[in-house]
Amino acid sequence: MKSFLLKDIRENNDNTQQEIAEILKVKRGTYASWECGNDIIPIRKLYLFANYYQKSLDYIVGISDKKDKVICNKEIDLTFIGERLKTIRISNDLSQAKIAESIDINQSTWWAYEKGKTLITTTSAIALSQKYNYSIDWILARVK
Numbered sequence: 001m002k003s004f005l006l007k008d009i010r011e012n013n014d015n016t017q018q019e020i021a022e023i024l025k026v027k028r029g030t031y032a033s034w035e036c037g038n039d040i041i042p043i044r045k046l047y048l049f050a051n052y053y054q055k056s057l058d059y060i061v062g063i064s065d066k067k068d069k070v071i072c073n074k075e076i077d078l079t080f081i082g083e084r085l086k087t088i089r090i091s092n093d094l095s096q097a098k099i100a101e102s103i104d105i106n107q108s109t110w111w112a113y114e115k116g117k118t119l120i121t122t123t124s125a126i127a128l129s130q131k132y133n134y135s136i137d138w139i140l141a142r143v144k
Helices: 006-012 017-024 028-035 043-053 078-091 096-102 107-114 122-132
Strands: none
Touching: 006 017, 006 028, 006 043, 017 028, 017 043, 043 122, 078 096, 078 107, 078 122, 096 107
């Protein structure tokens, strides 16, 4: 698994794993496993991490090398994210089944994402971003 840039960003800001774990409201060991790449950080925690450091999600996960400051203090809006996912699907002229298959999930999972019933996972957001060239920050409504 990939550890993203969690460690680099944390160390460049002189924070300890314990400090970041407390900010993310997880145990230090849990955060350490994300940082080492043993587990993938859930999208809600990645969102909090990005907001704390004012960094782009795309930068943190290694999709972009742009270090632009992104300031976002709003809550995750599942309905709005679902609309963005629907926009991606429709603009690529795909059925729910086809877009789901393209990022290796099942249609019912995509349906739940698109209807705002469930938050897209980190893995699915990265796959969608890479496959269809959309920013994760845009998908999660951190930028316009």
